[in-house]
Amino acid sequence: MADAASGSTERSVQVKLVLLGEAAVGKSSIVLRFVSNEFQPNKEPTIGAAFLTQKCRLEDRVLRYEIWDTAGQERFHSLAPMYYRNAQAAVVVYDVTKASSLEKAKTWVKELQRQANPNIVIALAGNKIDLVTPSASSSTPESEDEADDATATPGETGTSGEPESLRQVPRDEAEAYAQEAGLLFFETSAKTGEGVVEIFTEIAKKIPIDQILASTRGGQRPGAASGRAAQEGGVNLEENNAKGKDACNC
Amino acid sequence: MDFDVVVLGTGLSESVAAAALSKAGYKVAHVDTNQYYGGDEASLTVEELAEWADARASDDPSSDYLANQRARYTSITRSQTIPPQSRQYSVSLAPSIVPSIGPHIDSLIASGVSRYGQFKLLEKVAVYDRPGYVQSVPGSKEDVFKSKALSLLDKRRLMRFLMFAAGDFEGKKELEGKEQTPFVQYLQDVFSLKDQATSAIAYALAFCTSAEEPTLPAMQRIRQYLRSAGRYGASPFLVGHYGGLGETAQGFCRTSAVKGGTYILGRRVVSVESSPDDSTKDEKSTSTSHSYSVKLIDFDERLTAKVLVSSPDYVPTSLGGNTSTSKQSAYAVARCVAIIDKPLVFTPSEVPEDTPSTDTDGPTDGPEDEPSEKPEPPSYDVDTALLVFPPGCLQNGSTTTAVHALVTGEGSMSAPRGRYIVNISLSLSESTLSSSAEELLRPYLEAALSLTAPPSSSSVTSPATSLFSLFYIHHTPAAVSSAPPSSSSSVIVTPPSRPHLPTIADEATEHAEAMFWTAVKQLKAAGVQRTVPKEEAEEGDASVEKAGTEDTSPDIDSFWPPLDAVEDETSDEW
Numbered sequence A: 001m002a003d004a005a006s007g008s009t010e011r012s013v014q015v016k017l018v019l020l021g022e023a024a025v026g027k028s029s030i031v032l033r034f035v036s037n038e039f040q041p042n043k044e045p046t047i048g049a050a051f052l053t054q055k056c057r058l059e060d061r062v063l064r065y066e067i068w069d070t071a072g073q074e075r076f077h078s079l080a081p082m083y084y085r086n087a088q089a090a091v092v093v094y095d096v097t098k099a100s101s102l103e104k105a106k107t108w109v110k111e112l113q114r115q116a117n118p119n120i121v122i123a124l125a126g127n128k129i130d131l132v133t134p135s136a137s138s139s140t141p142e143s144e145d146e147a148d149d150a151t152a153t154p155g156e157t158g159t160s161g162e163p164e165s166l167r168q169v170p171r172d173e174a175e176a177y178a179q180e181a182g183l184l185f186f187e188t189s190a191k192t193g194e195g196v197v198e199i200f201t202e203i204a205k206k207i208p209i210d211q212i213l214a215s216t217r218g219g220q221r222p223g224a225a226s227g228r229a230a231q232e233g234g235v236n237l238e239e240n241n242a243k244g245k246d247a248c249n250c
Numbered sequence B: 001m002d003f004d005v006v007v008l009g010t011g012l013s014e015s016v017a018a019a020a021l022s023k024a025g026y027k028v029a030h031v032d033t034n035q036y037y038g039g040d041e042a043s044l045t046v047e048e049l050a051e052w053a054d055a056r057a058s059d060d061p062s063s064d065y066l067a068n069q070r071a072r073y074t075s076i077t078r079s080q081t082i083p084p085q086s087r088q089y090s091v092s093l094a095p096s097i098v099p100s101i102g103p104h105i106d107s108l109i110a111s112g113v114s115r116y117g118q119f120k121l122l123e124k125v126a127v128y129d130r131p132g133y134v135q136s137v138p139g140s141k142e143d144v145f146k147s148k149a150l151s152l153l154d155k156r157r158l159m160r161f162l163m164f165a166a167g168d169f170e171g172k173k174e175l176e177g178k179e180q181t182p183f184v185q186y187l188q189d190v191f192s193l194k195d196q197a198t199s200a201i202a203y204a205l206a207f208c209t210s211a212e213e214p215t216l217p218a219m220q221r222i223r224q225y226l227r228s229a230g231r232y233g234a235s236p237f238l239v240g241h242y243g244g245l246g247e248t249a250q251g252f253c254r255t256s257a258v259k260g261g262t263y264i265l266g267r268r269v270v271s272v273e274s275s276p277d278d279s280t281k282d283e284k285s286t287s288t289s290h291s292y293s294v295k296l297i298d299f300d301e302r303l304t305a306k307v308l309v310s311s312p313d314y315v316p317t318s319l320g321g322n323t324s325t326s327k328q329s330a331y332a333v334a335r336c337v338a339i340i341d342k343p344l345v346f347t348p349s350e351v352p353e354d355t356p357s358t359d360t361d362g363p364t365d366g367p368e369d370e371p372s373e374k375p376e377p378p379s380y381d382v383d384t385a386l387l388v389f390p391p392g393c394l395q396n397g398s399t400t401t402a403v404h405a406l407v408t409g410e411g412s413m414s415a416p417r418g419r420y421i422v423n424i425s426l427s428l429s430e431s432t433l434s435s436s437a438e439e440l441l442r443p444y445l446e447a448a449l450s451l452t453a454p455p456s457s458s459s460v461t462s463p464a465t466s467l468f469s470l471f472y473i474h475h476t477p478a479a480v481s482s483a484p485p486s487s488s489s490s491v492i493v494t495p496p497s498r499p500h501l502p503t504i505a506d507e508a509t510e511h512a513e514a515m516f517w518t519a520v521k522q523l524k525a526a527g528v529q530r531t532v533p534k535e536e537a538e539e540g541d542a543s544v545e546k547a548g549t550e551d552t553s554p555d556i557d558s559f560w561p562p563l564d565a566v567e568d569e570t571s572d573e574w
């Protein structure tokens, strides 16, 4: 880090990270894998999470990810811009077994590049590669794989069949697109965990921490010289919550 | 698609109500014909704002919604060029400052929505004095003490008034029998306050729009604001980032979605129908149960629900909706939105008696290139502030009505660096209705711009230029009173909120709460069972259950259920 001498490096930096992508590509599953290192093929839809936070230590820096998952608002193209405002990072997910999901991912990338914070770090994640790679390490016993319809059958015969035939998005193609658009690129499986943690650590390496510290969300008061307007008078509504009436000035 | 409630419109009231209904465990579909969230409280980019204006100025409304909107937004004129970086602006259709204590902030915190949005304290409130100068407004005891404009006697009177206003004044002898007295007169008669002080109190503290406003409500507002001061900082008021209420509405919508609400934007409402319901032939329910069916364009399935909550502009007249033909609107406000390229500088007109260089109340950074220790008049270039024009303060302005101009800049994330949005509003009386919005408000815009070339600065500076301007008149619909809200089957139509800066957020929230309770009552009457949120369910099993039989879901006892612990779960680092 630039000024490790300042001694304030233990301070964790809060990073808002949003997930985007077509329905059922595995956004929530990726988060679950990252946050709790588990995969629940039979899990009830997790209604009720505003966002989850997860610390990520990387050499001398500590990031505190504030992970926002869509709440189904994208289903009818009704995602609120508020969702990705202020986001310093985004993981745009597609499903390697579903070509249309990459097209959807591209429109999200465009939207983010148009609308979001110009310094946003975007990662493209092709999920569910366990369905297209013969798994060496994890031959999961749970055969009733809860993946979507297209993937239900191969689950029975384990992964020994002809998994590559399920792949609809070649790695090369997606990777080339990611490079062109300036995105980090990963292929992942929320099921086996492959590639999931890497997304978040690679993002952590690319996040311009110093800039975040200098912006509102960093919470640290930077020198007044630069852009005073952006930092002054920011208010956290939960603070002073208890004070209420007693705070009267008069 | 079957729901418990369909909500039409994503204005602030509807969004708050939708969030509360979803949190209570009802299945909500939330629809807006616009591509954006927020309805009449939306925050828009400049490009969207121009489109918004053009759609309402056009002669050819392509939908009932637009026809209703056209009746409510009139006298629209705008400059033709869209400034660059259009997307970095969030212009509010309903500019607001939110008191730190009140129903809106309460709901933001209790619902958890406060974690989504961010706020900034209003930096300053000042009264326009003459070109280039303002009078600062004493908003607290400290301010009164420090003020150099007031004589000792005036200070004592003002203090006496502020103490009175902060307390429980109802029924006190100073007020009894005078509740309806015009406020300005009241201040003069009872507290012997002079012109400048009464003007500041009435227009910049109580936010009256005319001298005729009755005393009691004005006093109640002042009390709320005095009590709000100090909760989050010196100012009683908060300004929401990214255009305020439009962003806040999105936060409530997200909360609804997180609790299972379904969101459909950008689809025109083709029809809203109500039909007697035969599916519930309940022995005990003698009142006919209705069910609503909403057809959206390009959407195969109709949305059906027992209860319909709607902004007035969506509901057909047959169902008690907005009668756009009736021209009488409850309130009308002339508005101006201007984007300027220099900050306003608040230069107090009063000459300091002494020059206390230690005086550091508020953001005192002057222009960066100047030595900042100059003991010159403490002028502030403001990022997020309010400028008040009392009646009669401009020669070519209104003689009876006060005008309020809210300035927001980069600090509230509503404009790119070095740009500021000036949002001017003027409440209209009959006498002014014949003038166009632009005629009415031009003089105020010019006066505001005069503050961008501070007289204090030694070099001759030119005032800011307006990069974009839009003028219009906003009519608030008269309250819909066709069906008494108690009738268990009527559409729940959002009551109008008066579009005043410091009251709209609280009013819209109070309306949302009333709509929520009416909806709950109707749902109960229709025998709709809610999904009991898990934190409410007795057995702590993780999953959410739809109650199978009647009377298993407990009665709802609060607008907002307790926040779930899981909502902000922090995992340890890995």
Ligand SMILES: Cc1cc2nc3c(=O)[nH]c(=O)nc-3n(C[C@H](O)[C@H](O)[C@H](O)COP(=O)(O)OP(=O)(O)OC[C@H]3O[C@@H](n4cnc5c(N)ncnc54)[C@H](O)[C@@H]3O)c2cc1C
Residues within 6 Å of the ligand: A023, A024, A028, A029, A031, A032, A033, A035, A039, A040, A041, A042, A043, A044, A045, A046, A047, A048, A049, A050, A051, A052, A067, A068, A069, A070, A071, A072, B257, B258
């Ligand atoms: C770790 C985590 C973080 C979350 N963070 C947020 C957040 O920041 N904001 C937010 O609004 N909501 C969050 N949620 C809630 C969740 O993403 C959605 O709100 C919820 O899934 C509702 O979406 P849906 O109705 O589209 O259901 P879907 O998620 O679309 O459900 C589709 C299918 O996926 C299955 N499924 C759902 N979740 C999982 C999972 N985690 N693992 C395996 N299968 C699954 C369901 O059983 C169903 O079969 C989070 C959930 C988790 C597990």
Ligand SMILES: Nc1nc2c(ncn2[C@@H]2O[C@H](COP(=O)(O)OP(=O)(O)OP(=O)(O)O)[C@@H](O)[C@H]2O)c(=O)[nH]1
Residues within 6 Å of the ligand: A021, A022, A023, A024, A025, A026, A027, A028, A029, A030, A040, A041, A042, A070, A072, A127, A128, A129, A130, A131, A145, A146, A147, A148, A151, A188, A189, A190, A191, A192
């Ligand atoms: N085989 C396999 N299935 C996965 C993987 N990731 C997710 N799934 C399954 O895909 C389905 C959808 O996963 P979710 O995490 O809910 O997807 P989502 O993108 O959050 O979906 P929405 O919330 O609807 O937008 C679930 O049944 C998961 O079990 C994966 O890596 N491999």
Ligand SMILES: [Mg+2]
Residues within 6 Å of the ligand: A027, A028, A029, A069, A070
């Ligand atoms: Mg999900």
